[in-house]
Amino acid sequence: MTELKWWQKAVFYQIYPRSFADGNGDGIGDFAGMIAKLDYLQDLGVDALWLSPHFPSPQFDVGYDVADYVGVEPEYGTLDEFKRFLDGAHARGMRVVLDLVLNHTSDQHSWFKESRRSRTDPKRDWYVWRPAASGTDGPPNNWQSAFGGSAWELDPTTGEYYYHFFFKEQPDLNWRNPEVKQALWDATRFWLDLGVDGYRLDAIGTIYEAPEMPNHSVTEDLSAVRRTLSPYSGASEADRATARQIYENLFEHQHDRPEVHDLMKELRRVIDEYNDRVLIGETDDVTFYGTGDDELHLNFNFPLINTNHLTPAWIRDNQTERLGLLPDGAWPCNTLGNHDRSRFLTQFGRNDPIQDAGLARVWLALMLTLKGTPFLYNGEEIGMTDWLLTDLADFRDNVGVWLAGRVAAETALSPAEIVHLAATNSRDRCRTPMQWTAGPNAGFSPEGVRTWLPVNPNAGDGVNVATQQADGHSLLSFYKRMLRFRRSTPALIAGDYEAMLPDHADVLAFVRRSAADAQACLVVLNISEKPQTLALGAVAEAATCLFSTGHVEGAVDTLADLALAPFEVYVGSVPA
Secondary structure, eight states: OOOOOHHHHOOEEEEOHHHHOOSSSSSSOOHHHHHHTHHHHHHHTOOEEEEOOOSOOOOTTTTSSOSOTTSOOTTTOOHHHHHHHHHHHHHTTOEEEEEEEOSBOOTTSHHHHHHTTOTTOTTGGGBOEEOOOTTSSSOSSOOBOTTSSBSEEEETTTTEEEEOSSOTTSOBBOTTSHHHHHHHHHHHHHHHHHTOOEEEEETGGGSOOOTTOOOOSOOOOHHHHHHHHSTTSOOOHHHHHHHHHHHHHHTTTTSOOTHHHHHHHHHHHHHTTSTTOEEEESOOOGGGGTTTTSSOSEEOOGGGGSSSOOOHHHHHHHHHHHHHHSOTTOOOEEESOOTTSOOHHHHSOOSOHHHHHHHHHHHHHHHHHSSSEEEEETTGGGTOOOOOOSOGGGOOOHHHHHHHHHHHHHOOOOHHHHHHHHHHHSGGGGOOOOOOOSSGGGGTSOTTOOOSSOOOGGGGGTOSHHHHHTOTTSHHHHHHHHHHHHHTOHHHHHOEEEEEOTTOSSEEEEEEEETTTTEEEEEEEEOSSSOEEEOOTTTOSEEEEEEESSSOTTOEEESTTEEEOTTOEEEEEEOO
16 A cells, blocks of 8 residues: 555544443443443444543533643543553554643633732733723623633633633633743643654634734624524525624634644644654644644544535535645545534434435445545444433533523523524534443443433434444444455555546545555445436446445446446446
């Protein structure tokens, strides 16, 4: 195979620690549970694990409010257990990437507790403090928090406001202070010294704000924008695009400052002190690739999933634009979901069990055959879906709680309607516990234990690991087969991308061609419940079927009239 870095060849799997596996029976996922599932992950066939934050935290934002960058959340276990998890993953050939939150800390971090003690405290300048707006007692400007309300919180002790892009419980660090940089780079090295393989960087675009802090000219209501962007809103693609633009304008002076690139270059130099590590940004801005070797290694192709209708035309347009935007030498990175977004069967499904079973296979095949590094989210392999909570007392995502309060104040909806609307926007919907069995608590926790979030009841309908492990035709079995196929097919990892059938409404077809490996693969995905007959003679006269859900593998298929079954996945070898 063409010589590539490990992170270019790998399939990543995101573990949401609180929801993955409960090893001590307290209703919360932990390292004991993750260690027990390492054999499962190895058998699944993934190459690298992305671990959402495992650091000590009051859990106001479920771990993204970090109270100590060099520790382990006691509910998850100990540092020794983390080391056992890391060593166990490495022993099984899997890399481990941590989630690094650079923009802010928890308000319970010792740094912030010191910072707010007085205006002259040595750590005062570690955070962003400002006096009230001139001539008023109000906030320094009209900036909003991305999680609702003002981005400024008055601290009664010192009479000044501190800035928070997210919740007030997540004060922003002042990255213009070199002491802050040194402290975070030291924390970064701490985990690298233990052997972690890199970082996924949370919310990097928000690290710097415009230093003059001018008011925004756009003042639209954030809760209305969030409701439009919900995958449950029913909004048109045009309305969603408008809402995304309003969202960008609402935070114009609060994110994507040019200084962030200089900071990423500093972090890249830290990472490069270590052999063969990776930086992955929670951003779709291709400028963060820098020159190809001085900023991030990967960032996400989020535009692919900024839709409720994942059609062949949408995917073709996305690939044409995205691959055309990438700087020379940059490596693509694709995903269909994570802990902040609806599960892909909910967002892109058709609410029909038979069709969705076919689509689940098509969407995995899409991730594993497009050019670039794929990222999967735990539970996708068994077809987990969103679960909308019906009781506000069960909510753990405070975004949903905030929105429920806003909707109650702004509308005449009934309490049940308010909770439903909040649940469709709450990230709890895609964070429910992993479904291991059809038994009580889906095998995540022992019977009788209250899990930190309610378990999706569809675990009893076959959406669980145990049932699917025993079924050679299950979605889980398909994942295992497809992951092994990708690993053994160089063109699907290293090959260039060439679109075919540019106008087909129901079928996505493309060729992955690797001259260095002397291999080319024709990929055809029928994103339709209808059979299709395709004219692909322009690719080659025939293809040898390598992988299919409808054809005989190893057979030679004529491409002038290739017949596909509904939702068929077809990969064939064609002349390189």
